[in-house]
Amino acid sequence: MRPEEWIAHDPDPVTAAELAARDADELAARFAHPMTFGTAGLRGPVRGGPDSMNVAVVTRASWAVAQVLKDRGLGGSTVVVGRDARHGSDAFASATAEVIAAQGFSVLAFPHPVPTPVVAFAVRHTVAAAGVQITASHNPASDNGYKVYFDGGLQIISPTDRDIEAAMAAAPPADEIPRESVTATGTELVDAYVQRAAAVRRGAGSVRVALTAMHGVGGELALRALHLAGFADVHTVASQFAPDPDFPTVAFPNPEEPGATDGLLALAARVGADIAIALDPDADRCAVGIPTVAGWRMLSGDETGWLLGDYILAAMPAGQAAASVVASSVVSSQLLAAIAADHGARHVQTLTGFKWLARADAGIPGAKLVYAYEEAIGHCVDPAAVRDKDGISAAVLACDLVAALGMRRDSVPGALDGLALRHGVHTTAALSRRVEDPGQAAAMMARLRAHPPVQLAGFPVTASDLLEALGQQRTDALILAGGDEQTSVRVVVRPSGTEPKVKCYTEVRRAVAGELTAARRAAAEIQRELLDAARGW
Known part of the structure; x- marks a missing residue:
């Protein structure tokens, strides 16, 4: 589609005007490479044109998702639609829900912004055909994205992503794609998610928690899940708790970035916390901080992965580990493989991304995925409920681990020492x-x-x-x-x-x-x- 045609059919007058004001070189650049599905769906800057996130692109992508579902005999089934609180998320989620509804699907649309793992959970919980979450996770404030789940709440892989891209290329102009009003669902699915996230707790005891939501959408549900799991002593970084699409207190809204967790660790030291938790803006990732003799520090994603993997496998009844799979990505540490072997479980190494990690038990008869992680602070601690990384359930389990260590007069540094002595x-x-x-x-x-x-x-x-x-x-x-x-x-x-x-x-x-x-x-x-x-x- 030529730039002048795109502008004439852009349903959003703001992006249409923004494109019309660009010079020929800028327009050529924006139309040279339309968005494609990458590691975590579509993701890019919020602005006009086919290489960016805007109502026109989202409308055409949603029409394409509907066509692929119908081509697979799933017409009329249920599709879940959610969003975070980034710039444009509300309009993009509305366009997604209304376009898919107009194609004859039953749409479950959340009334308020929700964490990404809530959408992954809802697809699996309701046996929906698909789910779409509007999010750019921990990207800069200028970005947004479009994440798609099929197959029981798993991120799409080829050939599904290529099929959707082909349908997008053949989609009608955005303003000619029908839309149908959608009534938002109630809070039942969110409540069910919170209850399930709290239920990953295995032990007893109490810990004091410092928590930041990093200006994202996970704060309220993380508090609810932690309280329901028995962790009532939670202190939050107030300046970062409410959703804010500008992420004003951090250069990049990513717990891994230098300085991003300074406020959290200062709070943890001030209140005498036992553990510090940092969620990323869509709450699908969780970073853990711990006190040491030298002061507070954040664990690496690998360190948290070792600890949670060992904790999950150690708690299994005798004989269950043999039918269990734990997984980590090719760029993550090799230690989880040794931990799995020590417990008699199977370890699978996958490519990067949870679209692969969540499928780690595929093709292994009689085996079940029980844990997966990647070094970029992504943890899947309850694959039966959420086949994707989930920062909130990971936070509950991390707090449970610290409580269990405390009850036996041990600590996270002590647990890491124990793993090193056993495995190097x-x-x-x-x-x-x-x-x-x-x-x-x-x-x-x-x-x-x-x-x-x-x-x-x-x-x-x-x-x-x-x-x-x-x-x-x-x-x-x-x-x-x-x-x-x-x-x-x-x-x-x-x-x-x-x-x-x-x-x-x-x-x-x-x-x-x-x-x-x-x-x-x-x-x-x-x-x-x-x-x-x-x-x-």
């Missing part, structure tokens, strides 16, 4: 190499493939190219791994799917032959050498 010290760190464009990222990957290092930090390594893998294991990533009897080193290099970066994920495993502190010091030094090498690629 594991240290992880990531490095991002910024690039100007995808071509520069491709050139860097090509150089590494052509001339991969044969040694890292003095250890021999070999390269495994996942572009040569088959089926769902194929992706643009290179794994460099090796070591000796005492030490294992590993670096995974891949271009980012959402940002102009090439990411390098490093891990060192060091056997504990004597003092744990000495092993940690040696591992940290080796990791510094790995990161230095990655900076030079």
